[in-house]
Amino acid sequence: MKAKVYVTIKQSVLDPQGVAVQGALHSLGFNEVESLRIGKYMELELGDVNKEEAEGRVKSMCEKLLANTVVEDYRYELEG
């Protein structure tokens, strides 16, 4: 079983990195970029767990460590 975890800064929270990269794209002429958010992508190889179990485990990992829910949102996908 594989889990893909995406962590992004909440929409309500300023993302200075995203703003800086957006500015850089504009300076390169990519003026259509209206917004850019930078996040983290994590791949987790999970051992012998069923999907239902993995669902709860990965959610708990996100809540406890992988994301800081004060400023970040997370979502994940399970495969296999």
Place this chain on the structure above:
Amino acid sequence: MKFAVLVFPGSNCDIDCYKAVESVLGEPVDYVWHTATDLSPYDCILVPGGFSYGDYLRCGAISRFAPVMNEVAKAAEEGKFVLGICNGFQILTEAGLLPGALRRNMSMKFACRDTVLKVENNQTPFTRDYEAGEEIIIPIAHGEGNYYCDEETLEELRANGQIAFRYKSNPNGSVDDIAGVTNKQGNVLGMMPHPERAVNEILGTVDGKKMFTSIINAWREQHDAANVR
């Protein structure tokens, strides 16, 4: 009064904290490694600055699971004084001992310079020797000191007097110019500026000294020895 300076892999202001306690107060102080499981001999815990665990994942995210952090939570619960500076502040927010979180500086630059702070609450164990509203010069040195909390939390901080320090001129984008906050009980303080680097004329400012004298005076008062010395 006995002080502990926690040391994580990657701490780099631990010696500054140790020396500040030693030179300003002359009280006993120990380095305590992050694997320690007993902080009971100590009255004040200093969580120093640095880049613990290389800031992997998020600043302070890994450190908060170090064995010693359970003891820090216990010490905080018991009403002992806990002071987190810079990375120490980040660790205390990650650990949930203080509200909010620290984001990347708005400027995207590492900010390393003196800042003017305003003492917003001088009724805490860490600030009692300052005048209310006093302006003090304390250096900052951080890339991720941009304090964030939601509106509701900010209202609570204001209502409970938990905002200990504000920047006179905001260097990093922090909400409400916040430089340091306490927990509701007031015995845990986190701040991005470095008072331990402001305790000697040769460092350019001595405005951090009163933080250390505040701590010992608060402790003496609690222990009924206010008039000694």
